[in-house]
Amino acid sequence: MRRSVRVGRVTIGGGAPVSVQSMTTTKTSDVERTVLQIKRLEEAGCEIVRVAVQDEEDAKAIRKIKEKVSIPVVADIQFDYKLAILSVKNGADKIRINPGNMSKERLRDVVSVAKEYGVPIRVGANVGSLKHRTSERWKDLAESALEEVRALEMEGFYDIVVSVKSSNVLETIRANEYIAERVDYPIHLGVTEAGVAETAVVKSSIAIGYLLLKGIGDTIRVSIAGDPVREVIVGKKILISLGLREGxxxxxxxxxxxxxxxxxxxxxxxxxxxxxxxxxxxxxxxxxxxxxxxxxxxxxxxxxxxxxxxxxxxxxxxxxxxxxxxxxxxxxxxxxxxxxxxx
Ligand code: SF4
Missing domain, CATH: 3.30.413.10 (Sulfite Reductase Hemoprotein, domain 1)
Structure with a gap:
């Protein structure tokens, strides 16, 4: 069985029910609009929500947002270690970072605050953050993600969620199978930049559905351009269709x-x-x-x-x-x- 991590009140991994995530499309510092969108997502069945943190205002807004919503809030940070630390200090229930973009010292600072606050870290790779260049891109993706995992382990941090995403269904499937065999951290599933409408639904359903049926995946995010409520509805339908959730x-x-x-x-x-x-x-x-x-x-x-x-x-x-x-x-x-x- 995979390890589990606690994201606020939700457990990911360790045999816990597969949770449905989405991401807001509002500017996070616009607390009113962000809260409204999170409430709509929550009503549709979203269990964990991610917000983009691009500056200090966004990071500080997490505290105010959390006062008004009840689902866990994940801060999505690209590379700024200061924003990662500020997000944790403002109550983020999980952070998503890219350790590959941080020096060892800075990563150490982030890890030490995450440990102090008991906040898990999601790392991983998508095509945009790809480092290796072999003829097999899915392997590059998986190896890049594993490198990020190792960077956290080197700092004595194991409260990890890992993800590998491609906009290609087969790459997503192969890369996830590869990491599932090599690490026992909970896995966040999704097809990135899946597209619009039917295209996104078909790609996500095939990749996420196939992997979940193989017992791989602990939390899912369906990515569809547009209103994120649809992501939640499709995510729930995938779980219901697979008999992983009642509905x-x-x-x-x-x-x-x-x-x-x-x-x-x-x-x-x-x-x-x-x-x-x-x-x-x-x-x-x-x-x-x-x-x-x-x-x-x-x-x-x-x-x-x-x-x-x-x-x-x-x-x-x-x-x-x-x-x-x-x-x-x-x-x-x-x-x-x-x-x-x-x-
Ligand atoms: S139930 Fe069957 S026969 Fe009746 S309208 Fe639908 S497809 Fe046609």
């Missing part, structure tokens, strides 16, 4: 000429209004009654379209006919009933 799964028929309702719109509504339910339940949104009930019988409950409304079914049995605008309300009612049965 609602919405299935929907692909629709065809028989569809009597707008399946896509309704499925999206069902997802967004019931996403907070952290229990294993499968909800089907089917376009027609004729085939929908049969095709959706794998689900715990569902809705199927009619010409003049919809039917709600539970475990394949029709419960009632409802007007389209009442579908969500009635689904919620039957979900509550099902959850009562389980409890």
């Amino acid at each position: 609602l799964e919405v299935i929907a028929c692909p629709t065809c000429g028989r569809a009597e309702i707008d399946v896509e719109e309704l499925a999206q509504k069902v997802e967004s209004s019931l996403f907070h339910i952290n229990r294993n339940l499968k909800v089907a949104v089917m376009g027609c009654v004729v085939n929908g009930i049969g095709e959706g019988k794998d689900a715990d409950l569902g809705v199927a379209g009619l010409k003049d409304g919809a039917v709600i079914f539970v475990k394949g049995k029709i419960m009632e006919k409802v007007p389209k605008e009442r579908v969500i309300d009635r689904l919620r009612f039957y979900i509550d009933e099902l959850l009562k049965e389980v409890d």
